[in-house]
Amino acid sequence: MLKEAVYHRPKLNWSFAYDEKTVVLRLRAKRGDAASVETKYGDKFQPFEAMRSAPMRLAYSDELFDYWEIDVQPEYRRLAYAFALTDADGETWWFSEKGFSPAAPDEHFGLFEFPFLHRSELFRPPAWVKDAVFYQIFPERFANGDPSNDPDDVLPWGEKPEWYNYFGGDLQGVMDHLDHLTELGVNAIYFTPLFQARTNHKYDTEDYLRVDRHFGDNDLLKRVVDACHARGIRVMLDAVFNHAGGTFAPFLDVVEKGADSKYADWFHVRQFPLERIDGVPTYDAFAFEQHMPKLNTANPEVQEYLLGVARYWIEEVGIDGWRLDVANEVDHAFWRRFREVVKGAKPDCYILGEMFHDAMMWLQGDQFDATMKYPFTGTVLDFVAREKLDARGFADAIQRQLASYPRQVNEAMFNLLDSHDTPRLLTICGEDARKLKLAVLFQLTFLGAPCIYYGDEVGMVGEGDPDCRRCMVWDPAAQDRELFAFYRNAIGLRRAHAALRAGSIRFLLAEPGDGRVLYERADADERFVVALNRGEAEAAFPLPELEGGRWTTAFAASGAALVAGRLTVPAYGYAVLRDAAE
Numbered sequence: 287m288l289k290e291a292v293y294h295r296p297k298l299n300w301s302f303a304y305d306e307k308t309v310v311l312r313l314r315a316k317r318g319d320a321a322s323v324e325t326k327y328g329d330k331f332q333p334f335e336a337m338r339s340a341p342m343r344l345a346y347s348d349e350l351f352d353y354w355e356i357d358v359q360p361e362y363r364r365l366a367y368a369f370a371l372t373d374a375d376g377e378t379w380w381f382s383e384k385g386f387s388p389a390a391p392d393e394h395f396g397l398f399e400f401p402f403l404h405r406s407e408l409f410r411p412p413a414w415v416k417d418a419v420f421y422q423i424f425p426e427r428f429a430n431g432d433p434s435n436d437p438d439d440v441l442p443w444g445e446k447p448e449w450y451n452y453f454g455g456d457l458q459g460v461m462d463h464l465d466h467l468t469e470l471g472v473n474a475i476y477f478t479p480l481f482q483a484r485t486n487h488k489y490d491t492e493d494y495l496r497v498d499r500h501f502g503d504n505d506l507l508k509r510v511v512d513a514c515h516a517r518g519i520r521v522m523l524d525a526v527f528n529h530a531g532g533t534f535a536p537f538l539d540v541v542e543k544g545a546d547s548k549y550a551d552w553f554h555v556r557q558f559p560l561e562r563i564d565g566v567p568t569y570d571a572f573a574f575e576q577h578m579p580k581l582n583t584a585n586p587e588v589q590e591y592l593l594g595v596a597r598y599w600i601e602e603v604g605i606d607g608w609r610l611d612v613a614n615e616v617d618h619a620f621w622r623r624f625r626e627v628v629k630g631a632k633p634d635c636y637i638l639g640e641m642f643h644d645a646m647m648w649l650q651g652d653q654f655d656a657t658m659k660y661p662f663t664g665t666v667l668d669f670v671a672r673e674k675l676d677a678r679g680f681a682d683a684i685q686r687q688l689a690s691y692p693r694q695v696n697e698a699m700f701n702l703l704d705s706h707d708t709p710r711l712l713t714i715c716g717e718d719a720r721k722l723k724l725a726v727l728f729q730l731t732f733l734g735a736p737c738i739y740y741g742d743e744v745g746m747v748g749e750g751d752p753d754c755r756r757c758m759v760w761d762p763a764a765q766d767r768e769l770f771a772f773y774r775n776a777i778g779l780r781r782a783h784a785a786l787r788a789g790s791i792r793f794l795l796a797e798p799g800d801g802r803v804l805y806e807r808a809d810a811d812e813r814f815v816v817a818l819n820r821g822e823a824e825a826a827f828p829l830p831e832l833e834g835g836r837w838t839t840a841f842a843a844s845g846a847a848l849v850a851g852r853l854t855v856p857a858y859g860y861a862v863l864r865d866a867a868e
Contacts, residue, residue, distance in 0.1 A: 287373050289386055291316035291351060294369065296398055298646060301365075302692040303403050304357070310693060311400075313354045313369050313381075317347055320371045323354045327367035330394045342369075346685035349678075353689040363403040366394050409651030411698035412634040414606075416788045418520065419730070419777050420737035421472040424706045425501055426452065426486045427757050428740055429459025435500050444759075447752045452486055455757070457502040457510050463760075464513060470743055470770070471777035474520040474735070476609055478706055480507065483531050487706070487755075489524075489611065490531030490578055494595040508603045515604070522607030522636060523599060527592050527624075528615050532577030552588050553579050572612060583620040592620075593627045600631040607636030613654070614641040621653040638700050649695050656698040659734065661687055663702055669803075670725040670820055671715045677803045677820075681796035688733070688791070697788050699734035703742075706755055710739065710748040717747060720858035723772055723843070724818050727860050730780045731807060731816050733791060743773040779841050779862065785812040794830060802827060813865040814840065819855040827853040832865055840864040 293314040294300050300312050313323060328337035345355040358365060368382040368391050380387045384396040391397060430436070430443060436454040443453055457480070467475070479488035482496045497507050511521045530537055536549035544550070544558040554570035561568055562576050572578035581588055599605050608628065613621070621639075628635050639645065639654040643661075648654045665687070669680035688696055703725055704711040715721035722742075729736045741758050745766030748754040759765055780786045789809035796803050801821035807814045815837070819825045829837055829851060839848050843859035855861050 287319050287371060287377070287379060288316040289379070291319065292371065292381055292386075294381070294398065296400055298650070299689070299691050301398070301400050303400075303408050304693055306403070306405055306408060307359045309358050309360060309365055309400050309403060311342070311356050311358060311367060312345070312689070313342065313371075314351045314689075315354065315371060317350055317352050319373060320352065320354070321374045322372045324370040324372075325356050325358070325367055326370065326391070327358055327360075327365055329360065329362050329364050330366040330397070330399065331362075331364070334393055337366075339370075346689045348682040348686035348689070351689075353685070360400075360403065365400040365403075366397040367400075368397050407651065409649075409692065409694060411655040411694055412607075412636050414520065414634060415636050415655065415735050416697040416733075417781070417784075418474040418735045419472045419780065420474045420476050420522070420700070420735055421467055421470070422476045422478070422702075422705060422737055422739045423460060424455075424478050424487075424740065424755055425457065425460065425480060426455040426488075427755050428455045429463050429758060429760065430454035430456060431458030431460070431462045432456050432502065435502065437500055444757045447755050447757070449752050450486070452500070453757050454500070456500060457497070457506050461506075461510050461513060464517060464519075467519065468517055469774065470738075471774055471781060472738065473518055473781070474522065474606075475514060476522045476607075476737060477524060479524045479526055479611075484533055484577075485531075489526050489572075490529075490533070491526050492531045492533040492535075494592075495598060504603070511604050520606035520636075521604075522609055522638065523605050524611060525596065525608045526611045527581065527583065527620075528612035529572040529578040529580045532579065534579075537579050551585050552582055554582055580615075583616050589620060589623060593623060596624060596628055597631050600628065600635060606632070606634075607638060609638045609640065609658075610654070611640055613639030613648070613657070614643070614645075618647070618653065621648070625653055636698075644690060646691065649691060656695060656700050656735075659687070659699045659701050662699070662732075662734075663704075663708075666703060666725050666728055667714055670721050670728070670818075671711075673801075673820070676798055677796040677800045678798040680803060681793040681805075685793070696733045700737060701729055701732060701734040702737040702739070703729055704739045704754070705737075706739070707751060708754060709750050710746060710754050711742050712745060713747045713749060713754075718858070719745070719766070719769055720843075721820075722769075724820060724858060724860055726773065727776055727816070727841075727862070728818065730776045731786050731814070731862065733788065736780075738773065743770050745769050775841060783812055783814070783864075785809040785814055795827065801825075804828075806830070815863045817846075817853060817855050817861045817863070819857065819859050822857050824854055824856050824859075827855060827861075829853055829863070835865045837863040838866040 323342040326339050342354040342356040346353040372378045437452040440452045440454045482493035482498045483490045536552050539549050540547040557568045567576045570580040637655045639657045645657040665683040668674040748756050785807050789807045792806045794804045803818045817827045840862045842861040845856035846861040847854050
């Protein structure tokens with residue numbers, strides 16, 4: 287046994303409270319090294335002889351490691367524990383805080399500890415999020431419902447998007463097309479920024495307390511939110527708190543008065559006057575964008591201003607979530623205060639951070655509920671669209687991501703396949719709708735909250751920014767209605783079955799050099815298997831045997847066949863099977 291590969295430590299993603307009664311323990315070992323793992327556990331204040339033993343289950347595997355798990359319900363909310371790893375030859379090593387020993391522990395001292403399960407420290411992302419299907423709207427390009435508020439230089443709807451042009455999309459346009467969202471089946475909207483700004487994307491905020499005049503006004507946003515809530519649709523806004531815009535009043539004051547401005551410490555100024563030298567501003571900014579000065583969130587006045595903004599839109603308009611732009615570049619102390627304020631105003635408000643890397647430091651229950659899971663995005667696209675990964679590499683990467691976070695975090699993660707910052711999904715897939723469907727089906731049968739970028743459901747294409755921000759296609763004759771039906775049916779399947787949202791996941795087939803993936807989603811009530819065939823030819827899938835049930839087709843590509851317990855799936859096709867009791 288390679289002892290150097292064995293790892294555990296209390297808290298973080300290795301031991302965590304899942305609910306008020308359950309502690310999940312997770313242990314890492316070299317892949318294939320341990321034939322079985324057992325946990326010895328109990329209360330450190332009871333006699334050692336009262337310690338219990340129970341087997342762990344192999345939860346996930348990646349290219350290097352196996353991750354073993356067990357759910358424990360400590361009677362008195364305290365937990366002391368150690369692990370026994372047994373290899374294929376029957377040799378057993380005990381692993382505790384002391385390290386490795388061939389002998390079982392005989393005292394509490396030196397065991398790992400989960401000291402106490404505090405209800406006040408339990409990380410509870412909003413329960414509604416794991417049941418949500420988000421729809422991302424870039425307001426300027428979704429629909430023009432009120433031409434009277436158009437910019438002066440507005441272009442005809444559907445012309446080529448550029449970084450600086452306008453087409454008149456607004457909140458009335460969203461209101462006018464809520465039936466489209468209801469028919470699609472989504473139950474949450476993510477709006478990119480709505481507040482007053484000079485650009486079409488609005489990430490350069492001028493006034494954080496005012497809806498942009500070209501989108502409508504604050505009262506209209508309130509009516510949109512109310513209309514969404516009446517349809518069972520939650521609403522999440524975009525908070526740009528890392529930086530403001532170049533026309534933000536405090537910044538303009540610093541531009542004018544320099545170090546004498548009362549707002550001088552609202553920003554990270556390296557030298558006065560504020561100017562650009564060799565392409566770099568003399569103050570910190572988003573990237574090196576001169577018109578996006580970085581806010582000093584350690585300044586108490588800045589904190590109070592931004593926290594007031596966060597509270598205002600919850601209390602006055604009733605929003606259900608905040609997406610936090612460039613979240614990893616803002617200090618942790620500010621985000622901890624932000625969480626206290628937001629959860630105080632609305633306990634089930636969703637707090638979502640934008641970042642592109644491992645986010646464990648932000649996901650311990652004191653800052654965010656989840657992050658935009660770009661590692662998920664890259665893995666799915668590398669398997670389905672770019673074909674850089676085989677089935678084994680895909681399954682390994684997904685399971686490594688799952689092992690990186692507590693279970694409730696995985697259930698609340700924001701899983702996207704494209705956005706206003708990336709090429710469109712169909713374009714990434716080489717305009718092959720079969721590949722798109724494979725990616726979307728995995729997204730919609732995986733843990734976490736899936737997000738659909740506006741227009742993907744009707745076959746919109748587009749390269750990177752600004753081409754990915756084309757005007758929404760509303761002419762039914764120009765829409766891919768078959769693709770829309772696929773999205774609607776796949777979303778309906780997810781929403782109808784809890785096992786596809788928050789149940790367990792287990793990969794049943796994912797071999798090196800292969801394009802076939804078979805995985806199971808299950809909870810206490812239902813069991814599904816999902817087959818994805820990323821290959822040029824029809825493929826057969828071995829199905830797990832059932833006791834007292836039979837596999838039935840719940841959702842499948844044309845040409846998929848389940849005959850006498852044998853599943854065949856066409857090239858770049860899919861099938862979802864359900865265990866139906868006879």
